[in-house]
Amino acid sequence: MFPNDELKTDLAHLAGLPSAAVDQFCTLAVQFLKHGANTKVFAGAASKLGVAVDVVEASVEGLCFLFSEAAKLRLTEAEFRECLAPMAWPTGLQDAMLALYLAEVDNIRLVQAELSMTLPRLHHASWRLDVQLASRSVHSMVNPLYYLELQLKDAAHPSVVLQLDYANMKHLTSVLEAALAESKTPLMKKVVRNIH
Amino acid sequence: MQVSDDVTLGLSFLGSNMITDDGTTALVQAAFAVLTKKLDESAIYGSAALGEVDPAALKQMYHALTAVILEGAKRNLDADVACAPLEEAGVPEARINAFSTLYGKCLGMLREILFSAGFNYPHVVDAQWRLDYVIKDSNLEKIDEIHYAVALITENGGDFEDELLAGNPATLDGIVKLGSEASSSHVGNGTGRKVEFTCSREQLEDLVITLRDATKQMERIIEDE
Numbered sequence: 001m002f003p004n005d006e007l008k009t010d011l012a013h014l015a016g017l018p019s020a021a022v023d024q025f026c027t028l029a030v031q032f033l034k035h036g037a038n039t040k041v042f043a044g045a046a047s048k049l050g051v052a053v054d055v056v057e058a059s060v061e062g063l064c065f066l067f068s069e070a071a072k073l074r075l076t077e078a079e080f081r082e083c084l085a086p087m088a089w090p091t092g093l094q095d096a097m098l099a100l101y102l103a104e105v106d107n108i109r110l111v112q113a114e115l116s117m118t119l120p121r122l123h124h125a126s127w128r129l130d131v132q133l134a135s136r137s138v139h140s141m142v143n144p145l146y147y148l149e150l151q152l153k154d155a156a157h158p159s160v161v162l163q164l165d166y167a168n169m170k171h172l173t174s175v176l177e178a179a180l181a182e183s184k185t186p187l188m189k190k191v192v193r194n195i196h
Numbered sequence: 197m198q199v200s201d202d203v204t205l206g207l208s209f210l211g212s213n214m215i216t217d218d219g220t221t222a223l224v225q226a227a228f229a230v231l232t233k234k235l236d237e238s239a240i241y242g243s244a245a246l247g248e249v250d251p252a253a254l255k256q257m258y259h260a261l262t263a264v265i266l267e268g269a270k271r272n273l274d275a276d277v278a279c280a281p282l283e284e285a286g287v288p289e290a291r292i293n294a295f296s297t298l299y300g301k302c303l304g305m306l307r308e309i310l311f312s313a314g315f316n317y318p319h320v321v322d323a324q325w326r327l328d329y330v331i332k333d334s335n336l337e338k339i340d341e342i343h344y345a346v347a348l349i350t351e352n353g354g355d356f357e358d359e360l361l362a363g364n365p366a367t368l369d370g371i372v373k374l375g376s377e378a379s380s381s382h383v384g385n386g387t388g389r390k391v392e393f394t395c396s397r398e399q400l401e402d403l404v405i406t407l408r409d410a411t412k413q414m415e416r417i418i419e420d421e
Contacts, residue, residue: 072336072337074336119393121393121394121395122394122395125402126406135311137270137311138272138307138311138314139270140271143311146410146414147317150391150393157391160318160391162391163316163317163318169407169410171322172348173407176323176325176346179346179400180397180401182327183344188327188329188342192340192342195329
């Protein structure tokens with residue numbers, strides 16, 4: 001269940017801290033999620049706020065968990081509030097937390113998406129139209145050719161150059177147009193509506 | 197057409213009495229058959245029709261013929277222009293006619309074969325696609341995205357030879373209708389690699405617009421002409 005008891009314990013300290021400190025913890029938590037954890041700052045923050053290091057650590061880690069789980073589930077505003085309710089925090093703190101969550105949820109999800117498995121993804125496509133006039137073994141010909149460069153987000157083949165003749169270009173275009181049309185069929189809409 | 201001394205020598209043998217008229221016809225047919233991949237070279241040296249010709253001279257004649265044929269095909273010369281070296285070497289007209297008739301028939305196919313001897317980027321011949329709706333993954337819930345997987349199927353050039361050789365091997369006797377059944381395809385046997393990628397619907401829309409634009413450009417050029 002989310003939020004679980006461990007998270008509640010970790011975040012219990014926040015209610016007793018000045019709001020400036022909570023703000024700072026939240027900022028730290030979001031930064032950790034986006035750029036990786038930096039535990040060196042814990043000692044500095046603890047001495048500045050006059051609290052124990054492990055309290056700072058537990059709070060920031062708890063917040064990291066809270067934000068990442070909430071982002072993973074893509075909680076709505078109401079759901080996020082509901083999830084904060086058991087903490088019995090002052091309304092001001094809850095509002096600040098919610099505002100931060102809503103501002104950062106998309107960024108956190110982007111980071112999480114990067115951690116997921118990815119297939120080679122199309123990045124950019126460009127083309128060129130040439131006419132081949134001769135080669136070493138054949139002179140005086142007229143052979144129109146398209147070159148198509150696909151830039152992919154794929155470590156093994158970051159870009160690939162292909163060629164097509166006119167007939168294949170037309171064929172490829174019509175095949176992909178058919179693919180595109182399929183995303184607008186009633187079935188697709190039904191699936192999207194029911195899963196969403 | 198400039199030819200080397202070796203070729204001139206071979207052609208002069210072809211016009212001499214070292215070989216009969218029938219022998220010349222057989223050799224010319226065989227040379228075209230070999231170059232259009234219908235026949236193996238060994239058929240020439242084992243042929244009964246050419247058995248009485250001195251093997252060294254036969255080799256010289258065969259070499260000269262192939263040189264003239266390939267040079268003519270490379271430059272897309274007309275049959276009468278391609279025959280000029282034979283005339284200059286004093287080959288009798290009857291023998292030249294056997295050459296020029298076959299040359300005219302085979303020129304298109306010869307050029308296709310020569311074309312396939314070039315190199316090219318993987319040639320896209322077809323595409324497969326799949327439409328997915330991404331629900332969630334190990335790190336994210338409620339992804340809810342439309343996702344396309346596209347595979348472009350490519351062929352590499354230079355496979356024409358294998359394709360022809362894989363067909364039925366012919367003999368010297370069965371090659372008279374040569375050239376009439378020339379295949380129009382100069383692409384290979386479909387062993388090229390697949391280029392696979394995924395994209396969102398918006399990206400696929402962009403790609404289709406890009407490709408449609410490319411197609412339009414070609415149509416515009418054709419119309420202008």
